[in-house]
Amino acid sequence: MSARMSVIVGLVALVALALVPADLTGLGLPYPGLKRYGTYILTLWLVTAIAAMGVNLIVGYAGQETLAQAAFVGIGAYLTAIAGKHGVPFGLSFVLSGLATFVIGIALGFPALRVQKHYLAFVTLAFSVLCWLVFRNETAVTGGVMGLRDIERPFVFSFQLRRALHFYWFVLVIAALMTVVLWWIVRSPWGRAFTALRENPLRAESLGVDVRLYTLLAFALGSAYGGMAGSLYAPLVEFIDPSPFALGPSLLFMLMVVVGGSGAFLGPFVGAGVAVLLPEWLRAWETWYLLIYGVLVMIMMALAPGGLVGLVEFLVRRRKAQP
């Protein structure tokens, strides 16, 4: 797709997404929009997709494994919640969440990437559990297992985004901006170096790409996306406790990105959609949901390692090949 085409498609998608939960009966259209809960699920999808975009940058573009994205989301969420209690405006804590997780990403990635390929996975695994221990045990700061409640929704000028729909639009605008930034990054010379890296790290290195620096920046940036997603997550759910930031959810982030299609730009949105919507659809089989998901992922790895986006691309190409 050409750049101009992508921009048009992106804008159409943005307008469509903005209208999905809106009540259009006032405009004379027979569409009542989504209820409060539907809007909440849609917002959760966007927040999850932002964090998943970060994972995709790390996994799909830089070819590393991160097992701590939920922990980074947690850092952003706790930072925003605690700062909010002390009267820090949302905009500032959002930026701080991104910066803090970026710096932590550098600090974790620097030693891990000196060594072998999979050491980043092990370091993030350890970090993930350490974060969870801190969230759970430092009761004075994080509220421990009781969590933090009554997290304030952000203000835009002097207007507080109390209604689900208003907050959804707010998250949509931020998600759109972050998508554009990432899109620009993976298309810049910097982003193309990633592709070279993933395809053949040693050749990329011999062509003068500083493999370690690029991978490190990709990891830090991907983690920062997690932190900023967390910053949006806290005011969305208005109550946080340690459980969504444990190791299990971090592993689910990895599955999500691969199910969507790692290295495909739209993969995280598809993967996050499956991860957020599947439990809603399978509500009747609540206890079975993870089991079914696990089996589907395994089958998918064997048959379609390119994920859902890869599968669709393959089917489209095949249809084109035989008219």
Next chain:
Amino acid sequence: MTDLLQLVIAGLATGGIYALAAIGFTLLWQTSQTINFAQGEFVMVPAFFSLAAMKLGLPFLPALLVAVLVSMLLLGVAFRYVVVGPLLHRGVLPLVISTIALSIILKETVKDFYSAEAQVFPTLLPDRVVTLLPGVAVSLAQIGVLAVSLVTIGGLQWFLGGTRTGRQMQATAQNPGVARILGVPVERMILYTFVINAGLAAMASILISPIYLAKFSNGETLGLVAFVAAIVGGFNQVRGAIAGGLLIGVLDNLAASYVSTAYRQAIPLILLVLVILFRPQGLLGRREERAV
């Protein structure tokens, strides 16, 4: 001082179990570049095989034997051919994702089909306290655990170094290409590694379940410990995994009584980060060369 000695012995007992899990993890990595993210669940599941066998009316010891055999079949042979086989040529990421999915499947299967509650598991030796030295009292069960794991590790070391098949397995681990040229049946050696891994995991399961109770979520901690032990000791060495396992066991026990129970889990993780910072090849490991 006697307290310390008591803690160290108790730590060595759990450490021996961690070593069993860590050795299997290292073996899989060496022979087939499989990072098994379901290793913790591999240690969790066999206890439920023997509980199920006992429910069907088998006595304790035959039930343990059944658990080991079923583990070798399902977590060894079936894991090799159904899960790892189709993905080996696809690179590491699909395999990592698939083993993560497998860990979820095993955990949820035990929870949904057996029980979500922790199950009492019988001990091999009675939990009677004996006095080794004046003032140093340890339980017979702990000594039993340590003895069984050391005998298992010793047997494995003898097998790997002292038998023809064992040496062929080592050759496969070090260089599959050359091993194949020298006539080593590489495919069969890889299968043996998977079966041995499952057997070691089953042993670890039988030994640890009386201590921690058998529960579907046990794999999370056990898997983490197996990772940490393998990396701290040296990812590419069996003896590294043994040393790593024992070290983590002792540290874990000392941390529980001298640091805090809340941050007990953090000590091995901090050790992991320190090792990666200052001695990335592991305490006993050797550096790996990269080839273009």
